[in-house]
Structures are given as structure tokens and as C-alpha cells.
Amino acid sequence: MLTLLFYNKVESLKVYHDITEIKNKIYNLKNGIFWLDLVSPGDEEVSLLKEVFQFHPLAIEDCLYRLQRPKLDEYDNYFFMVMHAFSHHSAKEPVEFDAFISNNFVITFHWAPLSFIDGLVDRFVKNPVVFEKGVDFLLYSITDALVDEYFPLLDDIEDRLSEIEETTFKHPDRHLPSRIFDIKRDILNLRKTLSAQREVFNLLLRHDFPFIREESRLFFMDVYDHIFRLFDTVDMFFERASGALESYLTVVSNLTNEIMKVLTVFTAVMMPLSLIAGIYGMNFKYMPELSWRLGYPFALLLMVLTALGLLYYFKKKNWI
Amino acid sequence: MLTLLFYNKVESLKVYHDITEIKNKIYNLKNGIFWLDLVSPGDEEVSLLKEVFQFHPLAIEDCLYRLQRPKLDEYDNYFFMVMHAFSHHSAKEPVEFDAFISNNFVITFHWAPLSFIDGLVDRFVKNPVVFEKGVDFLLYSITDALVDEYFPLLDDIEDRLSEIEETTFKHPDRHLPSRIFDIKRDILNLRKTLSAQREVFNLLLRHDFPFIREESRLFFMDVYDHIFRLFDTVDMFFERASGALESYLTVVSNLTNEIMKVLTVFTAVMMPLSLIAGIYGMNFKYMPELSWRLGYPFALLLMVLTALGLLYYFKKKNWI
Amino acid sequence: MLTLLFYNKVESLKVYHDITEIKNKIYNLKNGIFWLDLVSPGDEEVSLLKEVFQFHPLAIEDCLYRLQRPKLDEYDNYFFMVMHAFSHHSAKEPVEFDAFISNNFVITFHWAPLSFIDGLVDRFVKNPVVFEKGVDFLLYSITDALVDEYFPLLDDIEDRLSEIEETTFKHPDRHLPSRIFDIKRDILNLRKTLSAQREVFNLLLRHDFPFIREESRLFFMDVYDHIFRLFDTVDMFFERASGALESYLTVVSNLTNEIMKVLTVFTAVMMPLSLIAGIYGMNFKYMPELSWRLGYPFALLLMVLTALGLLYYFKKKNWI
């Protein structure tokens, strides 16, 4: 699907979805600036990139062939930016988000609908002031919204982590490790994405890009700060996930200990009692106790005392 | 709450808390320098930043939206600094501490009362000499006091660590790991904060900031040294916490060993005795020992000797 | 074997395999460009490098002596590039792939047949357009094809990894660790190769090489992107393999736990029953229960109740 937000001072902001109208609008462009968003475009729509805008085949190939790492390539009179976006529509899996930026347009390209894009379009239609501020501020608004979508994702991971951490010490079951490994992998993937994305903004800030005015640098710096904070958080999540696994292992090894203690106490207490019973079960002719009037109670008493003695010993050892 | 410390050569230092007076003072400012501290400010107080000082919306947003990483942003005729402070009032959780620095003022902003700020105000009221030395020395005094607050915090962590280390070898209980993981997380958080804060001062020293005179660099270098030393200490704490966990695991695995030995010795000693009793409990018609006069004492002696032999064997094996 | 693809505007592309023809062609070369591929060459064929092209003995030695690290050496009027290739013919083991690049030729050298080279020759014969675009685009086509061969290799590793991960939690057997160590080694080797290869392309892009035109840089950048993505993937594989080993160890330690529980429950339930039987097997004269009419059922009942009580206790402990 195509969405063109076309702005000039006379007509203010207008929205177009029809490809013929869009082509028309672009060919007769003077003085305006526009944002064209392509979501899961068909072949004819993709061909706009090649035929109307004449972008480099390698950049177009990067759009079509997924999944690129976040990066920033400079071409002759535009630059090409790859980011990873997340969306309410497609939880968890990153969506490649490509952007072409020139002196009077931003073109964005993605293979899945993105909630933050829908939100932005609505916002711009209501209040087109962003377009007055120029192409760099438009790009800032888009990337800022893209990065803001990471925060709920991280909250989600934090919830899962907290639940895992609680479970570890309360009800460690043997499915916990596989849950920890799952979350660790999610965190590592996110960390990789954020690290490359941070690099992209770092480049955007350090390098002197033609369509980014000095006064807009501060805004991109703010996005960079957000990414940095996300990265810090994800880093800390990784430490916590590793800690959860270690905790689980100490819990398991404590449990083994516990079981061994129960086994040892049981065995050590029962065996002497069985021996006493065994002794008085021997068939020797001459065993004085056997004919004692109180032989039986005496044997039982012996057993009880032995048991109590052993239990006291293990109590002192802090095993029970 | 607002606190304005306003200084000029004629009137020396005066303190104001009322917003109208403060606005008045600032608008009619000539030749003086001042420090304005905003703690948990209300909307009207926050609006000072925007309307009176006309700071950049992004910097104001950073103040309002917590929690920023420590950083240093340069704007047209002021710079904006984010640090993390700790306070007796709010133990353990870092408080974002923001500062705007210009050629004749320092404005600080924080959402919680900070004990070191109260102390500084008292000190400056008694002895306003700092204000004579200029805005950079004022900033140094504030940041130096902020960093000094970290030391008791670290002493506190060191106490907890020492207690954990002692417990590990003396009374390892199964709640120890979770205490170690807690302290490790606290240490990691502190380490992150200090690392970013070190970066801020590094920037302040390397970069040529307009309001920091060459002769004040040495003072900021001293703060930098303190942060570096704190960082070193925290680093060492992390190693110690990791060591404590490893220790705990070796203690637990030694304990398992110990339990296994007790179990093995018990089992290995009792089983043969039970077998002897079992043998003399068999009902064969022709068992000569059964009719021996001393058959019973003989059997008991056999048991005692067997037991002693086995105990000697385990003694030699160093198991008991 | 030798393959010469010789191109000039008049004759278009021609293929030669005979060494005498090839020498002839090269000596009488004007205006054309060519690609000469040497695969497992004999002594006479190798001597072309020395006698006809007069390459540096160290570069020739690098070709002959395997296995070099990927690298890029600049000589007076050519440069020498070492890469690692993979092939359908020789699965898994990397094949050293050497290339000499000058202003009008590319010479490639390898000791094993490579499927992607065969594919390229076929493609160029059908469509010689690449040769029109110059030596740098020819080199790009070759290296792009070389790098594309890594993708199926990684898919293969991913399949093995996924199988291992599934096995870990479902049927962990004791041969799993050695399979994990095998895959880890393969991954590490691949990682090393890719890391050096990435460095080679980085050099090619940063450094100003005489035969690489500015407009071709973008194409080599694309190859560099692919290598980077491969590297990222391999990195993630390494994390997964490490995770699989950790998983296996937690599974084993859980299993030990499980076994211990079975042992403890069995022992703890059976021992008291045996004790009861032992007690009623004692030979005391005065044991009232022995002459009870329902003594035997009573003893059996006692056993059943004891057993049930203990099982209930272990049930509550969540051990069964």
C-alpha cells in the first residue's frame, strides 16, 4: 500500500493513496516536501523506487531482500537508512524499516504494517506543522516514534524476567532453564539490533549529512539518547537473565543437598533399629534377653533411644 | 521548591524562596552571579526554565522525564549536565540531578530533596567566598559534594559484602545466593552510573567548554579522580561478589560430599552387621553356632570387630 | 586446470583452456580485459604466475603454501587478495581462494574445484556484460558469488544447532556434549575466517585502491554488508551452542536430582516396613502381639499405613 503525505505552503497537507495520482504529484512537484510510505508494496509500487526515483539497485535490493542490519549508506543526492521497527501488529519479531532521505522527501519502506506509522499519519493530518520545519525534522519525528515503540517491548521482557526471578526461588521447576534460555536469546537479539541502530545514529550525528541542519542535530541526539538508554536497560536485562540461571543452578544444587540429607537421616536412623531387631531375631539357644519378662519392651526402648540419639546428633549437625 | 542564592559584590549573598521575588531578581540582574536550585518543582516553577531562561525543550523534557543517563549536552549559550546523586533522604535509589550552566548562573534540578544540597546552601550562606571565584568554581563545589556522597554508599555496600563473605564460610544457608544476587545487581547499577558519570567529566576536561576557565580544570580533574577511584572500588566489589558466589558453590559441593560420606560410612558399617544378624536368624536345622554356649556373645563380638574394621578402613581413607 | 575468459569489444568473450593458446593471447593482449582461473594447477601452469606475470615470489608462495589467513597485500602494479571459499564439492573445509587484480585482469587461484566458479563461467559465457563494466565489477561479481556460498553453509549449521537444541530437552544422551563441542569448533573456525575476511573488505573500502573506481565502492560495500550479516549470524550461533551446553548441564543436574528422589523415597518407605517385619520376627518369649488372633493382619495394616503416611509426606514435599 502507498501513502503519500504531500505538503506545500499553498495547499497545506494532502494525503494520496492512488499510484497514478501519486506519480502525477511527484512529477509536478515544485517547492513542496513529501513523505511516501510503502507498506508491503506490490511489484508496480516497488517499481516507483526504480523508475520514478531512480534509486541505486543495491539500495532497492536491500529493501526487497530481508533482513538487513541497521545501517546508513550515502548515495549521490540521497541517503539510505535501515532500521528495525517493532509493532503492536507483529509482536516480538523486528520488522526491517528502510528510509530514503533527500532534500525534499522521505520515503519509507516496510513489509509489515506498523502501528506507529499509522499513528504518525493521523497526527500529521491533524497538525501538519512538522512539514513546515523541513525534511530533517520529519525524519526525526519518524525515527523518534520508531524508537519509542521499543519501550513497551522492554517492559514486556522485564515482566517475563521478574516472573522468572520470582519463580526461581519459590517454585523452581525443570522447565525454568528453557524459559531462561528463551528470554536470553530474545535479549541478545534485541541487543544486537540496538547496538547497530545506535551506530547508525552515531554516524548521523558525527558525519556531516547534507539534509540534516545543525539545529536539528539536537533532536537526533535525543533519539540517540533514547537508544542508548534502551541499550543500557537491555544490557542489564542480560545480566539479570544470566543471574537467574545461576540462581536456578544454586537452587538445584541446594535441593540435591536437601534430598541427600533426608536420605542420609532416614538411612542412618532406620538401619541401627533394624540391626537391633535383627539381633533379637537370631536363633541362638542361649540368649538371656529373650526370656526376660520385659525383653520385648526393653528392645523397643533400645530402639527408641537409639533413634532419639541419632536424631539429636543430626539436629546438632543442622541437617534437620 | 525554589532556592535562589544571588550574589553581587555590593550586596554579597542573599537567599530567596519566593517565585515572584526570584523572577524579579533575575530580570534585573546585572553583574551578579546566582545559583537557582529547583527541588520537586510545581508546574509554575518548572515554567521558569521555559519562559525566563528559554532553555531548549529537549533539555527541559530530560529534566521532567526520569531517569536519564549521566550526560553533557552543549547548547548555544549554556550547557546541560545530567548526573546521578544519592542522598541520606532517599537511600540507595539514584536521583537524577540536572544542571544548566551559563556564564553567570548555575541552575540545578532534582525530583527529591538531597542532603548534600542542603549542606551546601548552609555553607555558602555562612561563607559566600565560592561565588567570588566564579560560576565554574560554583559548579565544581556542587559536583564535588555530589560525588562525595557516593563514599558512604560504598562503605555500606562494603559492609554488606564483608558480612556475606564471612557468612559464606561460616554458616552458608540457602538464602545466601539470593542476597549475593541482590548485591551484585546493586553493584552493577552503581558501576553503570559511575561509568557514564566518569565519561561526563572526561568530556568536561577534554573538550573546551566556554564557562570553565583553564585554572579550574584542575579542580574538575580532582572530581574526576574521585569518580575514577569510586569506579575502581566498585569494580573490585563486583569481583568480590562474584568470588562470594563461587565460594558458596564450593562450600555447597563440599557439603554434599560430607553428607555422602556420612551416608556411605553408616551404610557400609551397618549392612554387614545386619547380614550377620540375618545369618544367625536363619532357620536351618543344622547350624552348629546356634547351640554353642557362647554363640550369642560370639555373634555380638563378630559384629563389633566387623564394625571396628570398617571404621578403621574409613579412618584411613580420611572420611571420618 | 586453466580457464581464460578473454574479452574485447571486437571479439566479445572467448574461453580458452590450452596453455599455449593462453600464453599467446596474453602476450598479444591489447585493449582487452581477462579473467584467468587456475584450479589445482600443475607446475607448468603455476610457472605462468612467475614467468608471464612476474608476480612477487612471496605472493606466489602464499598461493602454493596453504592455508593463508584472508588478507590483502598491495604490490607495485597489482594487488593480491586471499579469501576462504566453500564449495558444494568439498563440504565444510574452507578452500583458500587467491586473487591477483591489475588494471586489465583478475587471476584467481585455488587448489580445489569450486562450484560457484563453474557457475560464474557459465553465466559470463551466456552474458559477457560484466566484462564491459571493467575489472572492478568483475572482481565484485566473483567475491559476491564467493560470499553467497556461505549462506547454505550457515543454514546447515543452523539445522544441526536446532536439532541439538531440541534433543537437549527431549532426549539428552551422553553423546550430546561431544556433538555440541564439534559444532562449537566449526562455528569458531567460521567466525575466525569471517572476521579476517571482513577486515579484507574493510581495507578495500577504506583504502584508496587504484583499480577500484569510486562508483564500484557501493558494490563492495554490499559484499561487506553480507559478510557482516554472516558474522552476526555466526556470533549468534556461538551463543546458541554455548546455551545448548549449559542447558544440557542443567538437564543432567535435574536428572541426578530426580534419581536421588526416587532412591530416597524408595529407601524411606521400605526401611520402616522392614523394621516392622524385623520387630515381629524377634524371638522374645513374651510378645503379646504374636499370639493375637489378628496379629498378622494388624502388622500388615501397620505397614500399609506407615507406607501411606510416608508417601503422603513425600507427595506434600512435591517429590513424587
Added chain:
Amino acid sequence: MLTLLFYNKVESLKVYHDITEIKNKIYNLKNGIFWLDLVSPGDEEVSLLKEVFQFHPLAIEDCLYRLQRPKLDEYDNYFFMVMHAFSHHSAKEPVEFDAFISNNFVITFHWAPLSFIDGLVDRFVKNPVVFEKGVDFLLYSITDALVDEYFPLLDDIEDRLSEIEETTFKHPDRHLPSRIFDIKRDILNLRKTLSAQREVFNLLLRHDFPFIREESRLFFMDVYDHIFRLFDTVDMFFERASGALESYLTVVSNLTNEIMKVLTVFTAVMMPLSLIAGIYGMNFKYMPELSWRLGYPFALLLMVLTALGLLYYFKKKNWI
């Protein structure tokens, strides 16, 4: 205590300890060079730094407030160096060693007596040639001696390490881990110190310090080499200490194995024998074996054969 070594060509080297004489000497200084050493100075002695030499308050504060990281600060016409020294007097704990270097003096400051300083004073008194070579060579002699004191310290750590390594495989007792953790901490502390100290000399060599002549650079390079070698050695010690802990853990886990085998063999051999005894202890009326003439020997033989069979099985399993 104060020690002044004052040198000029006319009077050669003279030593002073009295503060009034020292002040006198310094105020009337022409053409000479001197070394002033302050060890655990009293207030009046410390005040020399402030009043006579007018050093920066921050540098003086660094002297008084311990313990600084090794560092190098440049002031207007002197530089200030912090190192860590070790001494026979105060084994193991590092002593902060501060030095002020100017064009005609070196002033050193430390809170504990240092054996290498005493040695140097003796040496210089006997042979004042160092003072002829200038202030940089004097500084070199002091720092070289300081660094040389690290070598016996490392020998000591190596002895402890070797003893631990031997013990690990021969008589692993459960106090070993805590000894390993102790030595690891000592090594880590030393590593931190050496790393910062290396940085100081690196700075001294790279940076163009006014009082260090080009021809003396080689000598400081030699000290730098020594520190680098110490650092390498300490690094290797750390690896060895980590290895010792790992060794200990494998030894313990092997021991657990061993104990389990003993338990299993004992249990598996004794239980069947007990069962046989139990069977012939049953009270069935019709049990033919019971009335066999050789029933009892037969039962004993059965037991012996069963035991031998099981022992043979475990022998084959390599458990005994």
C-alpha cells in the same frame, strides 16, 4: 621525618634533617639540585609544601588523603606523580608514594618508611654521581628502585601459588577455596595498581614533559618495560589462580564420584546376601533346604558366590 639531599658542584652532596636548616638551604638555593623526602611528616613539615614550595592545594590534599590511584598531574612549573610502593617494613599493603618534580628538585612524600628509599639515600651519599646527571636521572633512579621492590613481592605470591597448586591435587581440603580466593584478591589488587602505574609511565614517555630530557627517555622506557613484565607475570598468576580453583572443583567432583562408587558397591553386594539370609529366615513349614544336612554351608556358599559375582561385575565396570 625530613631528609634533604642537597647537591651543588662546589660542596658536592650534603644531607640535612633539621627543618630550619632545610628551609634555609632551599631559600638560598642557587645552581644546586636537591631531593627532599618527607616520611610520615608532622604538620609543620607538611606546611613546607604549602608555604615554601607553594604547591597546589589539590596536590597537597592528594598527599594527605590516602589512597590515591597512580597518576600524573601537570601543574604550572612542576608535575605531581602518584605511585604505589611496597616495602620490607610494611609487607603486602601498598604505600602511596607521591613525587613533585621541578627543574631543580624532586620532593617525595609517603606515610610509611620505605626500605628502598633508605637504600637509595645510603647509595647517593656514597656516590653522588646521579645528582650530576640532573633531576630526570634522579627521578629515574627513585622510580626504578621503587619498581624493583615489586619483584620479591611477586616471588612471594608465586610461592603461595605453587604451594596451592601442589596441595590441590595432593591433599585437597575444604579450606583451599578460601585460600585461593585470598590470593586471587591480592593478585587483582596488584594488577590494578600495576595497570595504573603502567599508564603513568606511558604518559611520561608519550607526553613531552619539560624536565625529562630526550636522552633520559630510554631510562624511563626501561622502567616501563619492568612494569610491563610485572604486569604480564601478574596476569599469568591470575590465570593460574583461576586454574587452581577449577582444579579444586574437578577434584571435589571426582571425590564425590569415588564416594558414590564405594556406597554403591557396598550396597549392591550386601543387599543380595541379606536377602538370602532373610529367605532362609522365613518360617514356612515346608522349606526343604532347612532340613538339608548341608543347608547352612550351602546358604553361606550361595552368599559367597553371589558376592564374588557382583564384585567381578563391578571390577569389570572399573569401579573397584
Added chain:
Amino acid sequence: MLTLLFYNKVESLKVYHDITEIKNKIYNLKNGIFWLDLVSPGDEEVSLLKEVFQFHPLAIEDCLYRLQRPKLDEYDNYFFMVMHAFSHHSAKEPVEFDAFISNNFVITFHWAPLSFIDGLVDRFVKNPVVFEKGVDFLLYSITDALVDEYFPLLDDIEDRLSEIEETTFKHPDRHLPSRIFDIKRDILNLRKTLSAQREVFNLLLRHDFPFIREESRLFFMDVYDHIFRLFDTVDMFFERASGALESYLTVVSNLTNEIMKVLTVFTAVMMPLSLIAGIYGMNFKYMPELSWRLGYPFALLLMVLTALGLLYYFKKKNWI
């Protein structure tokens, strides 16, 4: 021992061992170039360095005092290089190999005979062409031969590693860990040496040394390549050694598991049988089974069925 290889165009190459002759030759040197090798020199031989060549005392001290890290120091009209050599004569322990390089000589110094030096001398005597190519090519020949000696050393380590890896899974015995720790230490030492040596050649290539002509750079680059490859290999060895230890630990923990299973199966099968025997060994007056004609076979059958049932259960659990 001294060996002087003296070359000039008129006399070609001549070899001298006598110190007086050597001194003579060097003092009357014109137009020639020479290589002087000192192996375990006596005091008089060492004094050549000081008196004839007047090398810097620090460089001479580095020769005499062992063991230096590999390094490269530049002096006024010569440079001083430290490498580590290995030799068939003195397996495993590195030998410090020092070299002084000037515009017309190379002087090498080592405290142990080195096989590759003997080989070089023989080669040069037969074919003095290297001396025609100049001092830099002479140095290249020596360092190339020195580095080539590392390859057999690495093959040796690889053999030991392969043997350890095989043993781990086939016959893990408890001496394996200490063998792994030994090889790990050897690898780490080698890694350190190679890393410093790589740095030396890196310096030699990057820095503009006066006696190394541009055309020789390629040859030193080749030596650098070899060291890099060695380093890569040693790195991989380290990973393999770590893997071997991890393998060993998983093997041991699997074994513990195995033992536990045997113990559990034995205990769980035998205990119920003993209980049955115990029950029918009770002395109750009214126990109907005791007087059954087939009571005894019935009890035995009960035992067999119980045992079979339990064995089937463990079979299903995959424990046997």
C-alpha cells in the same frame, strides 16, 4: 661463543670465531657487511658490545638480564630487537633472542645454542647471496627462520591436545584435569610471547625504520603473516583446551548419574524382596501362608514377580 660472518664483494663471505681476529676485522671494516652471533658469551665476549660497538648500557643489560618481553627499541644509529626463539636443543622453554641492527651489521645474542642459527650459518656459507641483498634482507632471513621454528612446537601441542580430547570421551581418568591445566598454561605462555612478537613486527612495518628499505617491507610482512597465523592457531588451541576441560566435567557428571542409577535400581529392587522375606520371617502364631504346602514357592514367586515388575518400570524409565 662468537661467530662472525663477514662479507664484502672482493673476498665474498668468510667465517671467524677467534675474538682477536673478529675485533681486527671490525675495526678495519670498509664497505663490507657482517653478522656477528654471540651464544652464551663469556665476559670478554660480552665486552665487545660495550667497547667495540658502544651500545647503550640499557640494551646490554637487557641482553644479560633474562627474560625480556619481545620488543623493539630505537637508539641513535642502530635499533635493538628482542624476540623469543625455540630450539631443538632446548625444547619448550623460550630462549631470549636479541638483535642489534645497524646500516652494515646485524648482531645477535642468545644464552643457549639455537638449531636454526646453526642451520642459517651453514646455508649462508654455501650460498652468501643473502649478504649481497643488504642488512635488512639478512635480518629478514634470521627472523623468518626463527619464526619457522614455532611450527613444529605447535604441532607438538596439537598432538598432545588431540590425545587429551580422545582420552576425555574414551577413558576419562582423574589425572586428565591436571594434564589439561598443564597444556593450557603452555598455550597461554606461547600466546603471550606471540602477541608481543606480533607487536614487534607490526611496529617494524608501520614505523619508518632507517635500515629497512621499502622493497624489504613485503618480506617482513610475510614474517608478520606467519606470526599472525601462529597466533590464530594458538588461540584456537586455547579454545580446544577449554573445551576439553568442559567435556571432562560433563563426562564426570554423567558418570555420577550413571552410578546413582545403578545404586537406585539395586536398592529399589532388593528392598521389597527383603521386605517379603522379612514378613514371612515374622513369628505370629496365626499366619495362614506359613502352613500352605506351596507357601515357600509362593513367596519366592512373589519375589521374582516383584523384581520383574520393578525392572520393567526402570527399563521404561530408560535407567537400565
